[in-house]
Amino acid sequence: MLPWGCVVAVIVTSRLVAFRLLNMLCKRVCFPEVFPALLARFIPSAFLVFWGNKQYFGSFAFFSRCSLFYIVAIVLGLLNVLLISLLLYQWILCKGPGDSACASCSSCPDFWMRYKNHCYYFSVEKKDWNSSLEFCTASDAQLLMLMDNQEMSLLQNLINQDFHWIGLRKNSSWRWEDGSPLNFSRISSNSLVQRCGAISKEGLHGSSCEVLLQWICKKARL
The missing domain is CATH 3.10.100.10 (Mannose-Binding Protein A, subunit A)
Incomplete structure (x- = not known):
């Protein structure tokens, strides 16, 4: 059975950690006034920044300097998507047809x-x-x-x-x-x-x- 509370806690915690890491990286590497607020709000879509702003950065040297920033953003974004997908899958499973044997749902005790x-x-x-x-x-x-x-x-x-x-x-x-x-x-x-x-x-x-x-x-x- 999937621990719903743990999944929600992990999602929230990962977003908070992502904000702190990205905020630190942005202050040291990239645009300090712009990116922390944006990525804190759109972490699951952070991989879009990787593709959409290469031309805006203007040079490969600058892009290389920010590569660690993008790797962290992509990994954390994919982690959030994975956790949300697991939560959604569990919800769909437990809301399925009433005649299906759903042993993984929390509505029956263990060993029942x-x-x-x-x-x-x-x-x-x-x-x-x-x-x-x-x-x-x-x-x-x-x-x-x-x-x-x-x-x-x-x-x-x-x-x-x-x-x-x-x-x-x-x-x-x-x-x-x-x-x-x-x-x-x-x-x-x-x-x-x-x-x-x-x-x-x-x-x-x-x-x-x-x-x-x-x-x-x-x-x-x-």
């Missing part, structure tokens, strides 16, 4: 994946269903509740062959933790003790809630 308006956490360790639910709750998230088949297919492509706990549980019928029914997919279950839901590459499965599995948390991105 972004998809549309949500962040997802894929655990490495294994816990039972209730402990997985407690972990997600402590992270200001919920144990994964799927919205549709599109979201389900995306997550199935991201997980390995292992089962992952999701926020699906069976009382009288299979329901998500918010109370809404499972209505877009079938769940495989062949035992009365399989009362907690899990997801794998093959689909949704019922399992005993005491089994140790990995889990997936989900929360709205900031």
